[in-house]
Structure formats: C-alpha cells, structure tokens
Amino acid sequence: MLALFFYHKNFMFAILTLLLCSIICQLLLGVTFHRLIHETENMSATKNKSLQQLKLKFTSCTQLRETIPNVSVFVDKYVNQIRIGKIPVSFLKHLSGQLTLLAVLVAGIGACLGIIKDESFFVIAPFYVISFIGLYLYFAASSLVDLSGKINILHTNLVDYLENHLANRLDQTRLDKRMVGMAEEKAASHKEERSHAEKEPTAPQNAERQKNSPAFTPSEAEELELLLREFLA
Numbered sequence: 296m297l298a299l300f301f302y303h304k305n306f307m308f309a310i311l312t313l314l315l316c317s318i319i320c321q322l323l324l325g326v327t328f329h330r331l332i333h334e335t336e337n338m339s340a341t342k343n344k345s346l347q348q349l350k351l352k353f354t355s356c357t358q359l360r361e362t363i364p365n366v367s368v369f370v371d372k373y374v375n376q377i378r379i380g381k382i383p384v385s386f387l388k389h390l391s392g393q394l395t396l397l398a399v400l401v402a403g404i405g406a407c408l409g410i411i412k413d414e415s416f417f418v419i420a421p422f423y424v425i426s427f428i429g430l431y432l433y434f435a436a437s438s439l440v441d442l443s444g445k446i447n448i449l450h451t452n453l454v455d456y457l458e459n460h461l462a463n464r465l466d467q468t469r470l471d472k473r474m475v476g477m478a479e480e481k482a483a484s485h486k487e488e489r490s491h492a493e494k495e496p497t498a499p500q501n502a503e504r505q506k507n508s509p510a511f512t513p514s515e516a517e518e519l520e521l522l523l524r525e526f527l528a
Contacts (some may be wrong), residue, residue, distance in 0.1 A: 325440030
C-alpha cells in the first residue's frame with residue numbers, strides 16, 4: 296500500500312513538503328502569539344522588545360497629546376506590525392494557506408497526468424488521499440492554534456494595560472510633577488520675602504528708634520546743668 300504512495304516520488308515529496316511548511320507556519324504563529332499573551336500578563340516587567348517599544352511609543356504620544364483618543368486603533372496598528380524575525384505575521388498567515396492550496400494543486404496535476412498516462416485507479420488514488428489528509432491537517436492545525444482567538448486576547452490585554460494602568464500612571468506622574476513645581480515656587484517666594492525682611496528694617500521700627508533716641512548727649516546735659524546753677528545763684 297505504501298508503495299502506491301511513493302509510486303510518483305517527486306510529486307509526493309513536493310506535496311508533503313508544502314503541507315509540512317504550511318503546518319510549520321501555523322505553529323510558528325501560535326507560539327509567537329502565545330508568548331506575547333504570556334508577556335502581557337505582566338507588562339510592567341516584560342522583556343519583550345516589541346512590547347517595550349509599544350510602551351515607549353504610547354508614553355511619548357501621551358506626553359505630546361495629553362491623551363490618546365482611540366487606544367484600540369493604536370493597539371490594532373501594533374498587532375498588524377508584529378514580526379517573526381523580519382517576516383510580518385500577516386504574511387506568514389497568508390503563506391500558510393497558499394502553501395496548502397499549492398499542495399492540493401500539485402496533487403491535482405499529478406492525478407491528471409496519471410489519467411493522461413492511463414494509469415490505474417489505485418496508482419492515482421494516493422493523490423486524492425494525500426490531498427484530503429493535507430487539508431484535514433491544515434484545518435486541524437488552524438483550529439488548534441486558534442489565531443483569531445489569540446489575537447483577540449492579545450488585543451484585550453494590551454488595551455486594558457494601556458488604558459487602565461499605564462495611562463493612569465502617567466497622569467499621576469504628571470500631577471506629582473505639577474505639585475512639586477508649585478511647592479518649589481512657594482518655597483522660593485517665602486525665602487525671598489524673608490531675605491528682604493532681614494536686610495531692610497520696617498518703617499515702624501525706624502520711627503521707634505528715632506522716638507527713643509535722647510535729645511542731648513551726656514556732655515551737653517552736664518553743661519546745661521552748670522549754666523542753670525550759675526543763673527540761679
């Protein structure tokens with residue numbers, strides 16, 4: 296039976312290679328999004344470079360615009376730009392489907408050539424069998440990976456973190472800076488007022504000093520006393 300599957304070795308090798316590459320693409324996508332979802336559970340301590348860049352970009356945009364009106368669109372742009380190495384995730388997703396279709400096409404071409412050569416049904420049947428098995432494995436891998444579900448989970452986690460955690464933290468930091476600035480300004484103004492008060496005496500103090508100062512010096516008072524005695528004598 297196995298000999299029938301490898302009666303057309305070149306066709307079977309091409310079909311199996313295409314199907315294997317298609318399934319590998321699906322598994323790579325699943326592993327990538329699974330890791331990203333795991334990292335988003337603790338975004339404050341994540342070591343993923345793409346997530347760190349997302350946080351930095353969100354912080355910069357928030358500082359420039361005060362707020363980002365639509366965080367969901369901001370996250371969608373990030374998800375669409377996720378890459379595995381230098382290959383975009385969207386390209387791998389489409390490539391997986393195209394490889395499966397190409398495997399089915401190669402199987403169809405092999406079956407047509409077998410019919411043209413007037414080969415028996417048992418020789419042509421492996422092309423149909425491998426096509427059905429390949430399609431089943433592709434859809435089974437797609438269902439197991441559940442790429443759309445993982446994208447939704449990743450999207451929800453990122454929006455929740457950016458809106459409910461990072462944005463509030465940035466607002467609190469901005470408020471703390473304003474409060475510290477106001478406190479420093481008040482302290483500086485009080486310090487200036489005290490320095491002016493110590494350097495320049497007030498008008499009431501000058502008047503009091505002039506009021507309490509004696510009209511005659513001690514020598515003048517003594518001479519005036521001697522004159523009064525001589526006059527009375």
